[in-house]
Every structure is written in C-alpha cells, then in structure tokens.
Amino acid sequence: MSIKVENITKVYGSQKALNKVSFEVEKPEIVGFLGPNGAGKSTMMKILTTFISPTEGTAEVNGHTITTEAKQVQQSVGYLPEHNPMYLELYVREYLAFNADVYKVGKARIEEVIALTGLMPEAHKRISQLSKGYRQRVGLANALLHNPDVLILDEPTTGLDPNQLVDIRNLIKTIGKEKTVFLSTHIMQEVEAMCDRVIIINKGEIVANKKLSELREGQEQIVIVEFDYRVEDAFLLKLPNAKSVKNTFDFIYEITFSTTTDMRSHVFDFAHDNELKILQLNQKNASLESMFRDLTS
Ligand code: ADP
Ligand code: MG
Numbered sequence: 001m002s003i004k005v006e007n008i009t010k011v012y013g014s015q016k017a018l019n020k021v022s023f024e025v026e027k028p029e030i031v032g033f034l035g036p037n038g039a040g041k042s043t044m045m046k047i048l049t050t051f052i053s054p055t056e057g058t059a060e061v062n063g064h065t066i067t068t069e070a071k072q073v074q075q076s077v078g079y080l081p082e083h084n085p086m087y088l089e090l091y092v093r094e095y096l097a098f099n100a101d102v103y104k105v106g107k108a109r110i111e112e113v114i115a116l117t118g119l120m121p122e123a124h125k126r127i128s129q130l131s132k133g134y135r136q137r138v139g140l141a142n143a144l145l146h147n148p149d150v151l152i153l154d155e156p157t158t159g160l161d162p163n164q165l166v167d168i169r170n171l172i173k174t175i176g177k178e179k180t181v182f183l184s185t186h187i188m189q190e191v192e193a194m195c196d197r198v199i200i201i202n203k204g205e206i207v208a209n210k211k212l213s214e215l216r217e218g219q220e221q222i223v224i225v226e227f228d229y230r231v232e233d234a235f236l237l238k239l240p241n242a243k244s245v246k247n248t249f250d251f252i253y254e255i256t257f258s259t260t261t262d263m264r265s266h267v268f269d270f271a272h273d274n275e276l277k278i279l280q281l282n283q284k285n286a287s288l289e290s291m292f293r294d295l296t297s
C-alpha cells in the first residue's frame with residue numbers, strides 16, 4: 001500500500017477542513033483527488049507530505065507513519081505544491097541543484113530528471129523565462145529528484161493552455177506507469193484523461209472512491225420508480241438491460257440498467273402490463289460527470 005489514510009480530521013480554528021477521511025492508494029496507480037475549491041484537497045496533501053499535522057487520525061506513506069516518521073515519509077514522496085514556489089531568478093539547473101543538495105543526489109540525477117520531464121530544450125534558461133507549462137515540468141523534475149515511489153501533485157494542470165495541458169498529462173501518465181501518483185484537481189475531465197481511480201471529496205468528506213474502468217463500463221442509468229404496490233425484485237430484473245434492483249423504501253425501487261438509453265418507457269409499459277400504478281418515475285445517469293455534480297451540489 002502506497003498511501004493509507006485513516007480517519008483524518010483537520011480543524012483550522014473553528015473550521016473543519018477534513019472530517020474523518022479514510023482511503024488507500026495502491027502502487028502503481030494514478031489516483032485523482034477530485035473536489036470543488038475549498039473541499040480540503042490541499043489540506044490532505046499537506047498532511048500526507050508532513051507539512052502540517054492532522055488534528056486527529058493518522059496516515060502512512062510507503063509504510064511510514066506521517067506523525068512519527070516524517071523524515072522517512074519525506075524521503076519517499078515527491079511533492080508538487082499547488083502554488084509551486086519557484087525562485088524565478090534561478091536557472092533551471094541551479095534550482096534543481098538546490099534540492100539535489102537537500103536530498104544528497106548527484107549532478108547525474110539532475111540531468112536524468114531534466115531528460116525525463118522533457119526540459120532539455122529550456123534547461124539553459126532562467127525559470128522566469130519559462131512558460132507555465134515548462135515551470136510545471138521544473139516542479140515535476142524537482143519532485144522526482146530523489147526518485148520517490150509516491151508523487152503527490154496538487155493541481156498539476158491548473159492554469160495550463162491546451163497544448164501544455166496535453167504534454168503535462170502525458171508526462172504524468174508516463175510517470176504513473178512506475179510510480180504511485182496522487183493528484184488533485186477540481187476538473188472532472190482531468191480525471192478521465194489521466195487517472196485509474198478517482199476519490200471524490202466534498203466539504204472535507206470522501207463521497208466516492210471508484211475505479212475509472214468501473215465507471216466507464218458502468219455506462220449505467222438508475223431508474224427510480226414508485227409503484228402503488230409491492231413488486232418482486234426478480235420480476236423487475238426481467239426488464240431489458242436490468243442489472244440490479246434495490247428496494248429503497250416501501251414500494252420505491254431503484255433499478256440499475258446497463259445502458260444509457262432512457263429506460264423509463266419500458267418501466268412504464270411494465271407497470272401497465274402488470275396493472276401497477278406508477279406514483280413517481282425518475283432517471284439518473286451514472287456517468288462520472290453527473291456523479292460529480294450530484295455528489296457535490
Ligand atoms: P482545496 O485544496 O480543496 O481547494 P483546501 O484544503 O485548500 O481546499 O481548503 C479547505 C478549507 O480549509 C477551505 O475552506 C479553506 O478556506 C480552509 N483553509 C485552508 N487552509 C487554511 C488555513 N491555513 N487556515 C484556515 N483555514 C484554512
Ligand atoms: Mg487546493
């Protein structure tokens with residue numbers, strides 16, 4: 001397990017930024033930490049990188065406990081902060097050399113991360129002369145210097161233009177083949193473009209944790225229907241494409257269909273054929289986008 005978060009709560013003054021958050025991240029995996037602004041993403045990432053401590057709960061990164069083994073955690077994690085502080089007047093190699101010293105890695109590794117992040121054509125410049133996309137590459141190169149197993153990237157693609165966006169996404173995907181990447185974003189499409197799994201956070205609480213493959217094959221819809229009388233689940237499962245049925249209340253049923261074609265008319269016909277009355281009939285799409293909207297609205 002690369003990251004294991006157990007019941008973390010963080011309170012700033014009177015505000016609860018995280019409320020009993022738990023999740024796990026395996027290796028190698030690219031996990032998107034998705035949530036609207038103010039959801040608690042950066043707070044979680046600062047805790048995992050030992051910059052701030054949790055009010056309650058604990059976490060392990062690469063088997064090291066954040067509160068008692070901060071040094072080991074820092075050794076095994078690379079961090080790209082949200083507002084990556086960069087010394088603009090420094091040259092790229094100078095900037096990287098600074099952290100290379102901190103982590104006691106040699107000059108050869110600096111050249112390696114420059115090559116790895118595609119910085120070569122701009123590596124002779126000052127950071128102030130670089131585009132936002134190339135600055136992000138410097139931030140990534142910096143995070144990779146000590147060859148950590150886990151990368152924590154706080155909104156790595158925010159503020160990039162469309163071309164830079166594609167380049168940085170590809171770079172992160174390449175890195176994610178070997179390392180665990182935990183990245184935050186408030187944009188659902190970023191998750192679909194890069195991630196194997198998504199953990200959705202809203203108002204300091206985890207509201208979903210799902211593999212993207214599940215969500216994709218889950219081209220699903222849920223029809224919520226209320227009849228005037230009890231119906232056997234097995235009976236409802238005879239509807240075309242019906243996958244599962246949940247009796248949520250009295251005569252209310254949630255039927256999951258493995259199709260995006262609107263199934264309400266089938267349910268209506270079913271009711272008619274079986275002399276049932278429909279008291280309510282609603283449909284919801286189970287796509288990632290609508291899920292994100294539902295969960296965070
Ligand atoms: P996100 O990264 O998802 O946008 P943050 O983790 O930055 O969210 O913030 C979560 C909540 O905690 C927000 O309401 C924010 O205003 C608050 N917060 C973050 N940092 C501090 C701080 N140092 N002091 C007080 N409140 C903070
Ligand atoms: Mg943030």
